[in-house]
Amino acid sequence: MEVFLVIAFTHFLALLSPGPDFFLILTSLLQKGRR
Numbered sequence: 120m121e122v123f124l125v126i127a128f129t130h131f132l133a134l135l136s137p138g139p140d141f142f143l144i145l146t147s148l149l150q151k152g153r154r
Contacts, residue, residue: 129145133145
C-alpha cells in the first residue's frame with residue numbers, strides 16, 4: 120500500500136513540475152531503495 124502512495128505522490132509532483140531530471144532522480148531512488 121505504501122508503494123502505491125509513493126507512486127501517486129511522485130506522479131502528482133511530476134505533473135506540477137514535469138521534467139526528465141525528475142524522472143531520472145525518481146528511478147535512481149527506486150533502484151537504491153531496492154538494494
